[in-house]
Amino acid sequence: MLKQSILIALAIAIAVGGGAASVGMVLNSQEGIGAVSVGPWTAFPDIGTPEADPYSKARVARDGVLALGRAEGLSFVADRDSAGVTLKSECNYRIEGSLPVARFWTLYATDRAHIALKSGIRRDATLHSLEVLRQPDNSIRVAVGTRPxxxxxxxxxxxxxxxxxxTFYDTPIASSTGLSGIEMPRIVRVQCNA
Incomplete structure (x- = not known):
């Protein structure tokens, strides 16, 4: 009787622990249900809509973020560079290329817990479309790193x-048909101090 109770408790612990671990892996992954990837960038276009899958809703609840609706905008997250190597805050990168059409966009860095990284100097750790310098072909080139x-x-x-x-605000790519054929900038590792 005691042996059977221990086996039942062990089976329940494995089921609950395994289920929680698998859900945690899915929520921390930038791939999966509802994800759209363009190069190293991944977005969840349905995350702020009634059609959002349960995992997208759980991401919003866990992270405490305000999800953008389809008419409001779309956020892309990159956790790897264009070569597929994990992004590290001690490395220097260059983001270069064209951006989709949007009324306004922002770019910032976070840690894996989705907390914005601090700037090393008295400077905002965010770039946005109204302050960025553009190349002659209207593309962008942004240096990401610790040194100016x-x-x-x-x-x-x-x-x-x-x-x-x-994040792109007020953009046609947020619609269901706008994601086909868009071009996103590349992320190139320049140097790593690690």
Missing amino acids: EPGNWLSVTGVGAMNLVL
Whole structure:
């Protein structure tokens, strides 16, 4: 009788623990149900809509973020560079290329817990479309790292894995048909101090 009770308790512990671990893995992954990937960037277009899947709703609840509706905008997150290597805050990167059409966009860095990284100096750790310098072909080139760079520079500090978040507001790509054929900028590792 005691042996059977112990086996039942063990089976319940394995089921609950395994279920919680698998849900945690899905929620921390940038791939999966409802995800749309363009190069290193991943978005969940249905996250702020009634059609959102249960995992998207759980991400919003866990992170405490205000999800954008389809008519409001779309956020893309990159946790790897264009070569597929994990982004690290101690490394320097260059974000270059064209952006989709949007009325306004922002770019900032977060840690893996989705908390915005602090800037190492008295400078905002966010770039936005109204302050960025553009190339002659209207593309952008942004340096990401700890050391100041000429032109567009996103200052980050710390050590460890990071994400880059690029959010487009009032954009046609947020519609269900707008995601086909869009072009997103590349993320190129320049140097790593680790």
